[in-house]
Amino acid sequence: xxxxxxxxxxxxxxxxxxxxxxxxxxxxxxxxxxxxxxxxxxxxxxxxxxxxxxxxxxxxxxxxxxxxxxxxxxxxxxxxxxxx
Numbered sequence: 001x002x003x004x005x006x007x008x009x010x011x012x013x014x015x016x017x018x019x020x021x022x023x024x025x026x027x028x029x030x031x032x033x034x035x036x037x038x039x040x041x042x043x044x045x046x047x048x049x050x051x052x053x054x055x056x057x058x059x060x061x062x063x064x065x066x067x068x069x070x071x072x073x074x075x076x077x078x079x080x081x082x083x084x
Contacts, residue, residue, distance in 0.1 A: 004033040010073040012040040015049055022053050026060060035062045041070040 007025060011018055018037070025035060037050050047066055054062040067075070 003030065006034040006036065007032045009035070009037045010040060010075070011037050011042065011046055011050070012070065012073070013042045013044045013046060015042075015044040015046045018046055018049055019053055022050070022057070022060070022062070026057055031060075033061065035060055037062065037064050038075070039064060039066045040073065040075065041067050 009018075009021060014021075022035070022037075025032060039047055039050065047064065050062070050064050054060065054064065
């Protein structure tokens with residue numbers, strides 16, 4: 001049986017925690033087929049940290065969606081549905 005799943009991570013000013021969240025995904029025995037990080041217009045270095053992590057772990061299939069305006073964490077699900 002083949003199991004595939006996608007992980008969506010809403011992110012806002014998470015420069016101190018986003019790498020730990022992504023590293024947790026890498027450490028899992030069952031890997032997601034896709035990881036989508038929706039950055040909610042962060043004003044810190046979250047985006048550059050996500051990009052660096054994606055470059056170090058290309059098999060993770062990480063996609064970054066940076067939003068121009070802050071819309072709140074629930075908006076990440078809306079973004080996901082526009083991609084499927």
